[in-house]
Amino acid sequence: GFGDVVISLKASDVKTTIASYRLAAQELGDYPFHLGVTEAGITRIGTVKSSVGLGVLLSEGIGDTLRVSLTGDPVDEVKVGWDVLQSLELRRRGPNVISCPSCGRCDIDVVPLAIQVNEAVGGISAPVSIAVMGCEVNGPGEAKSADYGIAGGDGISLIFKKGVQVARVTPENQLAALMDVINEDLAKSPQPTES
Incomplete structure (x- = not known):
């Protein structure tokens, strides 16, 4: 069969995103998961929603790749993603x-x-x-x-x-x-x- 699959279950609210990925990890644990809270919003609230959603899942060992979705500059999305990874000590880059x-x-x-x-x-x-x-x-x-x-x-x-x-x-x-x-x-x- 075809095995080159990455599963993405993004939702625009944090609780649905977390619940969906938890269920998927329980039922489909062998597949890689692409995490994100989609349509998270403008910079401040979008950063908070993404950080909470991604942070909970990553701290539970769920997730292989991620995307932060903000209304605004895509460069900010990358910075927030790195900051989430750094805050959980999953990656370290820069000060x-x-x-x-x-x-x-x-x-x-x-x-x-x-x-x-x-x-x-x-x-x-x-x-x-x-x-x-x-x-x-x-x-x-x-x-x-x-x-x-x-x-x-x-x-x-x-x-x-x-x-x-x-x-x-x-x-x-x-x-x-x-x-x-x-x-x-x-x-x-x-x-x-x-x-």
């Missing part, structure tokens, strides 16, 4: 920037700094994690699993590697200091493109 939610201890405006860090590390292909934290007291400890990070304070910023402080700099120099530490380490070893 993963994490940032604190700006609690009452926050001494800096984390949002613009996190955006600047994201932009600055955009060309890095190595799968490194970078934390942007809003206070120098708890920041390094809370983000100690990150490869690199900034913990901003009142007039001072700490640059750290694996939770250990490696520099104290002024806020004006924090981004450059972070990039110097990252680039120095990456220059010592070849950059893997993905894992």
Whole structure:
């Protein structure tokens, strides 16, 4: 018989998509599945729907390929797909920037700094994690699993590697200091493109 088959059961709502793939995996487990929530919507809601649907299925071991369907730029679909895979640690490509939610201890405006860090590390292909934290007291400890990070304070910023402080700099120099530490380490070893 003909065996070159990939099964796709996409629906436009998350619960139907998940239920359909679960049933298909139970009944037709030997076939590869192409996952997706079709017609998911504009960028924000489409990203949420796709992330939830794909994330649940992939975390259960269901799925071989995927497609994110967004109303908008197809490049965003690819980025969201990679982000879903990276968040589940199924693939690693490029930096993963994490940032604190700006609690009452926050001494800096984390949002613009996190955006600047994201932009600055955009060309890095190595799968490194970078934390942007809003206070120098708890920041390094809370983000100690990150490869690199900034913990901003009142007039001072700490640059750290694996939770250990490696520099104290002024806020004006924090981004450059972070990039110097990252680039120095990456220059010592070849950059893997993905894992």
